[in-house]
Amino acid sequence: MAKKKSVSRGKAQKVTNTKSLAFLEKYINNAAPTGFEKPGQQLWLDYIRPYVDTHIVDTYGTVVGVINPDAEYKVVVEAHADEISWFVHYITNDGFIYLRRNGGSDHQIAPSMRVNIHTDKGIVKGVFGWPAIHVRDAAKEEQPSMKNLFLEVGATSKDEVEKMGIHIGCVCTFEDEFMVMNNRYYLGRALDNRIGGFMIAEVARLLKEKKDKIPFGVYFTNSVQEEIGLRGAEMIAHRIKPDVAIVTDVCHDTQTPMMNKVVNGDLACGRGPVLSYGPAVQNNLLKHIIDHADKNNIPFQRAAVSRSTGTDTDAFAYSNAGVASALISLPLRYMHTTVEMVHIDDVESVIQLIYHSLKSIKNKQDWRYIK
């Protein structure tokens, strides 16, 4: 009987450095609401520019750093650049502001949050007001919803609000900052999925610093408008017309209270990247990634998705004539809150896994199941 080969999966090797982490902090602290990603995209482009040959900026703001732009065979490495936010929707005569969502913003966490309202005159500070516990009817506690959530900016009239530069259509983001918790977690608003933009930029840096020769075109793509339905990826997929897409986004850690492993699977921060199985995932590409995780001793977890991944993977997979696509997810706690958390080791592992999977792709590799 043959001895079974054991696969030992180790701890992540550190590939980020002081300079890259300084970029991460600056990038996360900058707001990038869906549809208004420009400042964040400029930061990202400035960071990745030394590591690529050229870049593309599309009409709606997706930015692509390209290595070997003349190559026929094209591999996309993708994340999304936008974050959920709110739109100013209605200003009352006495100066309160009602909102609409811009993406899947969470009404449950909004009351008493501080916000930045982005105006042509700069940031205006506001807060989500909420009635005090003393005056609420305990028997009929009202839940926060889009019908009762409102902003206060210290104004007494609609006219005063408008003079502050606030108008219908201004976007609002929660006020908070990036931090490192217990030397184990990165924590902040909208790590979903700016951490992805950071990770793919780090892959570009590694390729450059290690002087890897890649025989195909690599398109590091930071897409806009994922949070309202994968729109930026849809647009750029048709423009690039890639042969392969490796997408990274976040997924749910299910180890915290009130999470249900039966419903959402058993996924944990600190156990490595999550590789998804599902119709949009091309199985030969997935196997390629798993093989290189094993070969390079990178820990990983598995997840199953039915119908869709809920990420830009779907947009790339079903674009053009079908693009071989796979999803490498980063487990995250408290998605779409201001305290999203990811494990530092997982970030390092995702970068390594994308790097090794990417550079081992053969030029014009044929991913079809039957040839």
Add this chain to the structure above:
Amino acid sequence: MTAIPGCNNSNVIFLSGVHNVMMRNVINGNGCATDFVANFTNQN
């Protein structure tokens, strides 16, 4: 990761009635129907 239903399995449970019609449009089309996304965004 988007929270828009039709693009994300976890929210499909909230679909009913007119949403299901839109969901079929989503499934049959490429990605998510604009009307569907607008409906979710504004009403939820």
